[in-house]
Amino acid sequence: WDGLQHGLNKEQIARYSRQIVLHSFGVQAQAKLCRGSVLIVGAGGLGSPAALYLAAAGVGRLGIVDKDSVELSNIHRQIIHREADVGVHKAVSAAQSCRALNSSIQVEVHCEGFTPANAVQLVRQYDVVVDASDNAPTRYLISDACCAVGRPLVSGAAIGTDGQLTVYCHGADGPCYRCLFPEAPAAGNCARCVDAGVLGVVPGVIGTLQALEAVKLLSGIGEPMSRRLLVIDCAAGRFHSVKLRAKSASCVSCGTSPAITAASLPSYDYAAFTGQAAANDAAPKPLQLI
Amino acid sequence: WDGLQHGLNKEQIARYSRQIVLHSFGVQAQAKLCRGSVLIVGAGGLGSPAALYLAAAGVGRLGIVDKDSVELSNIHRQIIHREADVGVHKAVSAAQSCRALNSSIQVEVHCEGFTPANAVQLVRQYDVVVDASDNAPTRYLISDACCAVGRPLVSGAAIGTDGQLTVYCHGADGPCYRCLFPEAPAAGNCARCVDAGVLGVVPGVIGTLQALEAVKLLSGIGEPMSRRLLVIDCAAGRFHSVKLRAKSASCVSCGTSPAITAASLPSYDYAAFTGQAAANDAAPKPLQLI
């Protein structure tokens, strides 16, 4: 009965039937998802919907990276975790939710966080990378590792009521993060959700769109957001897509003679380059309201 | 310590601290969410993220309406349900996930579905209504009930790789569904997800945006999508917002002398008007792939 050589079993056909009957998607695209793998860096506000929708869609192997534990103040936006998971490692909690949604896929947890020491080796194991991190040094690190190993990168970010989405390191001319921002912003210019706040549903929108882009990249269906930046203003209800530069031949990461390679990346000093350590949303100061 | 008279307790302040520190949102907007209520009609592809994000955001009381049970073929897009919930009533399963996320809110289940007999009485109990249904007769019914009782309606829809979002029945000039579409489309023009298929993440994007609109309506923050229709093409990665007409004085539902009122609505024949019964995604024909 597998005359189309898609390699899906009967349970998979039943489970994904609503995507398979879709003419513009179909069984071959679903089979690519089921054979594909995605690394999600960060199991927070962006990673929550990204991981859930990729698990539900049937991506064969998901890797989830984090290093923090769930806190109550995360849950207003990090819907992959439940109250009962407070104190549990985020990657473990997220993996558990993905498996409960879809036991037929493989979910791998990486609890040590994403570091210069493990970045290249982690990225190498997956087809597509989702940047669901929350700080500038990690964003440069993820982009560099994707350049070094040659993986497309779905990048999302959110703060306040603003969100941004793009795909880096894709195709012949897609830029990387450093092509756009060769010089890191000063540490004082980098607002974090823990300080500036974020409306919970904003990373929800962006993270879900990150899952969409990963599905498009894996399945080969649709036009990925390469060389385009989607900018959303959730308060105004404005969605705006702008055209980005091509990759730069002189980029230290993805140019014709890159200084940052798989070999040199582990010794690159991201804290010095960005002037800040990889931060996280853990251990907030208690909020004082008079 | 409640000098700002927001009425939030210490646990709420800790839980929602990332929204409260956000200048453009703050403690008063959070307090409005915590005092507010939303009715979600449909615990499927749209209702899944809508319910999760509204529960996480701290909406004080959520009502979830459905009449079907979870099937395996739902889960590729209906991420509020888990494999273990197959066979469980969708409203019950969804409520369970919302409570696991946030035990401090009230979640009410309405298992009989949304019908002309119960529509007015259900809508009356909530501040905002989310149309997360999947068929034309139910969409007219929800809009009529919101007109009759005077509630803003967040309407979302998705099929294939297309999605649409708008807010009906809002403010002085916001139109209702009938203002835009006074005559129902022929039954043959209404594709359903079960037949035409849907990429799972597409209702994910729209449902998350429905939660955003409900948050904006309840909190009074931002500009709701009234008199605007957001059209998304997920394959192309296009987001487009268009300008809609004002409400019509001659509308049978929201006009100056409406024919459809709280009293007359229960006897209105929606099946005859739309030429179809309220369908659902249950009991699909087994998908045959040669």
Add this chain to the structure above:
Amino acid sequence: MVKVRLEFSGGLDLLFGNQKAVEADIPQQSGHQLTVAEAMAWARDNLLTDRPELFMKGSSVRPGVLVLLNDTDWELCGELDALVADGDRVTFISTLHGG
């Protein structure tokens, strides 16, 4: 000839050979400006590849289709009689019911 961009969304693209947008040169009667009604009829007669009843009903659009002129609901521009000039966009969006 009037240069008009015709756009089809919400499944209507399936009726137009899977095209989501067509740059059209639509002939106009001399001395008259092109109307949305004429642009619509031209699209039906020249571009439609499938089942015209899913696009029009009589001389207007079928129920459940929203018509926009330059991203604005045609109800705000004069509906069938709205005038279409060079560079304008006419969009047809089928309302969706799925979820």
Add this chain to the structure above:
Amino acid sequence: MVKVRLEFSGGLDLLFGNQKAVEADIPQQSGHQLTVAEAMAWARDNLLTDRPELFMKGSSVRPGVLVLLNDTDWELCGELDALVADGDRVTFISTLHGG
């Protein structure tokens, strides 16, 4: 005077009195067309309400800010020397890191 729409996104609006867009009339030197560099300096001198170092560094934009001319990355239009005409939009977007 050149009529330009200046847009601020990703938190930069906070530096411009919470305005996300300003319709500006920017004076130009006679015989010269306005450049993005001049529009940016004008915005800093006339609109900025707070901490100029969060907007510019030297005579260009600070690291981490993307500049667009009519929705296109300025790198594709000539960066600081790109010419700005009546009706153009210049957008400044701060890259976000949160999640």
